[in-house]
Amino acid sequence: MALLLAVVMYVWLVLPSLHAASAPTADNYAHEKDPNFWYDLAEKELQATLRAKQQGVAKNVIMFLGDGMGVSTVTGGRIWAGQRLGLYGEEHLLSWDKFPFVGLSKTYNVDRQTTDSAASGTAFLCGIKTRQGMLGLNAHAMRGNCSKADGNEVECILNWALTAGKSVGLVSTARITHATPAAAYAKTPERNWETDRDIPESEKKCKDVAYQLIMQNPRIQVLLGGGRSFFLPEGVADPDPDPSFAIDDASRTDGLNLVEEWKKEKRNNGFTHSYVYNRDGFDRVNPDETDYLLGLFNQEHMQYEAERNKTKEPPIADMAAKAIRILRRNPNGYFLLVEGGRIDHANHKNHATKAFAEVEAMDRAVQVAKELTSDRDTLIVVTADHSHVLGIAGYASRGNPITGLSVVDGEIEIERTDDNKPYTTIVYGNGPGWTADPRRNLTKVDTTVVAYTMDAAVPMSSETHGGEDVAIYATGPQSFLFTGTHEQNYIPFVMAYASCIGPYAKEKLACAKYEIKEKTRVAFNDPDAASLARRIGSACSSNIVLPSVEILVVPIAVTLVLPSVEVFMAPAAEVWTINLKTLAACGQSKRSEICRSPFVVSLNLPQKLSPSLR
Numbered sequence: 001m002a003l004l005l006a007v008v009m010y011v012w013l014v015l016p017s018l019h020a021a022s023a024p025t026a027d028n029y030a031h032e033k034d035p036n037f038w039y040d041l042a043e044k045e046l047q048a049t050l051r052a053k054q055q056g057v058a059k060n061v062i063m064f065l066g067d068g069m070g071v072s073t074v075t076g077g078r079i080w081a082g083q084r085l086g087l088y089g090e091e092h093l094l095s096w097d098k099f100p101f102v103g104l105s106k107t108y109n110v111d112r113q114t115t116d117s118a119a120s121g122t123a124f125l126c127g128i129k130t131r132q133g134m135l136g137l138n139a140h141a142m143r144g145n146c147s148k149a150d151g152n153e154v155e156c157i158l159n160w161a162l163t164a165g166k167s168v169g170l171v172s173t174a175r176i177t178h179a180t181p182a183a184a185y186a187k188t189p190e191r192n193w194e195t196d197r198d199i200p201e202s203e204k205k206c207k208d209v210a211y212q213l214i215m216q217n218p219r220i221q222v223l224l225g226g227g228r229s230f231f232l233p234e235g236v237a238d239p240d241p242d243p244s245f246a247i248d249d250a251s252r253t254d255g256l257n258l259v260e261e262w263k264k265e266k267r268n269n270g271f272t273h274s275y276v277y278n279r280d281g282f283d284r285v286n287p288d289e290t291d292y293l294l295g296l297f298n299q300e301h302m303q304y305e306a307e308r309n310k311t312k313e314p315p316i317a318d319m320a321a322k323a324i325r326i327l328r329r330n331p332n333g334y335f336l337l338v339e340g341g342r343i344d345h346a347n348h349k350n351h352a353t354k355a356f357a358e359v360e361a362m363d364r365a366v367q368v369a370k371e372l373t374s375d376r377d378t379l380i381v382v383t384a385d386h387s388h389v390l391g392i393a394g395y396a397s398r399g400n401p402i403t404g405l406s407v408v409d410g411e412i413e414i415e416r417t418d419d420n421k422p423y424t425t426i427v428y429g430n431g432p433g434w435t436a437d438p439r440r441n442l443t444k445v446d447t448t449v450v451a452y453t454m455d456a457a458v459p460m461s462s463e464t465h466g467g468e469d470v471a472i473y474a475t476g477p478q479s480f481l482f483t484g485t486h487e488q489n490y491i492p493f494v495m496a497y498a499s500c501i502g503p504y505a506k507e508k509l510a511c512a513k514y515e516i517k518e519k520t521r522v523a524f525n526d527p528d529a530a531s532l533a534r535r536i537g538s539a540c541s542s543n544i545v546l547p548s549v550e551i552l553v554v555p556i557a558v559t560l561v562l563p564s565v566e567v568f569m570a571p572a573a574e575v576w577t578i579n580l581k582t583l584a585a586c587g588q589s590k591r592s593e594i595c596r597s598p599f600v601v602s603l604n605l606p607q608k609l610s611p612s613l614r
């Protein structure tokens, strides 16, 4: 414990503070005394929610996963980011705080109350809950048991998207073989089998995660993250070795150079491709001329944002942007997973400031994704795999540094504590920040420095995950479906429904395209359009398409553009193009097959006919 304390003291004494300057004053906040300020703010939020586009089909889905980004970590990160902008901070909004829909995700898994990232990733990417530590396998399998894995593999959203002809990409600030990204592609009973070196002799029949990524998942177009050492065999020199990294514990023993294997496969198939291992190489990649991109920026996890060597590693926002620019060249759209992987690791060390800096970096990535896409065709989901035992404690004054000591009206709060010592606003339920009895005296300690270890109630070398619900923030087509409290495995089903892939691919279950709001109707005041609509209606009357001529979707106008009727909806803009040629055949053949498929969503302004609304 003495050694631990020494390390803790070293870390906060030596590492610099990340805090921004210019303190806000009460005068800047005089408007908060005016009731009208709060009325206007509420009205603005209400109007924005009413306007939120939530219909239509998601051509693209981008999932941002803050590893370990529980609600308290979001709140802390928001305040910290706001304070870096010179604000009090509490009123600041992260990019996803502006998303119109939020729900809660219940994160427990089949055998644990509090989940790890592997079981959790399998839930939010593959649609099933499973056991702690397993990836892409159902709960018939057992952790660490290779022979029980066979036949228990499940298909995940990455494959649903590929099958639908979409492009896919994975970005993480952790090792690209770490639990969250691995859940998207790997099937293994043990998340720690990232390299073949780590698989025990008796279980060697199972392939390691890095092998599965390169040899069994060749159609992932963008792979960006850390973990380079698991791709190179022993004896092959790393291009930028970190002298403190124990390569002998990580390099491959099977002699495979997976980077070379990756290049070879792309070359053989005639794809333009780039492998990069530092920021310079990454920045030089032209997304318009690159079919495949593999970036491995560290032998281990990528660095914490607060400590990032900016010539060595790109920020998560740049990785997300490059990925989107490559993937969006596919006219069928894409699925992209972006993980802020180190929020979790910082919390495990009770390093709240570092965790908040990671949240701030992911915030910039979400902002960039929002700017590069449109709510009309891109569903963006921001969520976490699990929480952490981070608390925001006390009654500090507005604007008090979130990682500082609790200060009320200019006085360090000691009256409230029974031991008359100051305390930090951020405290953890357990972890390395436990400092024995009596509790350490924090007077004159700068607790806001990057690697400061916050107090914890129970001594543990690594802080644990938290078991309470985490939030799901969503914007874009069908994002309202996340509203409410849901099991974590519900998330990929909504993403699939919104983009008509996987279980909701064409000809299987109805997806976003086929939605009909039954209570709205349109009356056609033009006789030609009315008779046309009646023909369509009778042809498909037994079907989900048009139960009667009059029932359509919140339309404000219909235009006749042979061979289609286009119905224009307001205000959320969902338009149905009804292909008459196909529909004409409805009456004569198997209705359910034909009547469902001709529906295509498109957007068109009304021109020829203007029916009156009911």
Ligand SMILES: *[C@@H]1O[C@H](CO)[C@@H](O)[C@H](O)[C@H]1NC(C)=O
Binding pocket: 144, 145, 146, 147, 148
């Ligand atoms: C794996 O499961 C099989 C069948 O239940 C069992 O015989 C074997 O001992 C297990 N192996 C391990 C490593 O637990």
Ligand SMILES: *[C@@H]1O[C@H](CO)[C@@H](O)[C@H](O)[C@H]1NC(C)=O
Binding pocket: 240, 309, 310, 311, 312
């Ligand atoms: C950043 O990384 C580069 C490449 O590894 C290295 O040459 C440089 O010394 C590093 N800078 C710092 C400040 O560590």
Ligand SMILES: *[C@@H]1O[C@H](CO)[C@@H](O)[C@H](O)[C@H]1NC(C)=O
Binding pocket: 419, 420, 421, 441, 442, 443, 444
């Ligand atoms: C904590 O330390 C300060 C000086 O650094 C001292 O004035 C104060 O009495 C100490 N409090 C306790 C309870 O020991």
Ligand SMILES: [Zn+2]
Binding pocket: 068, 117, 344, 345, 348, 465
């Ligand atoms: Zn963790």
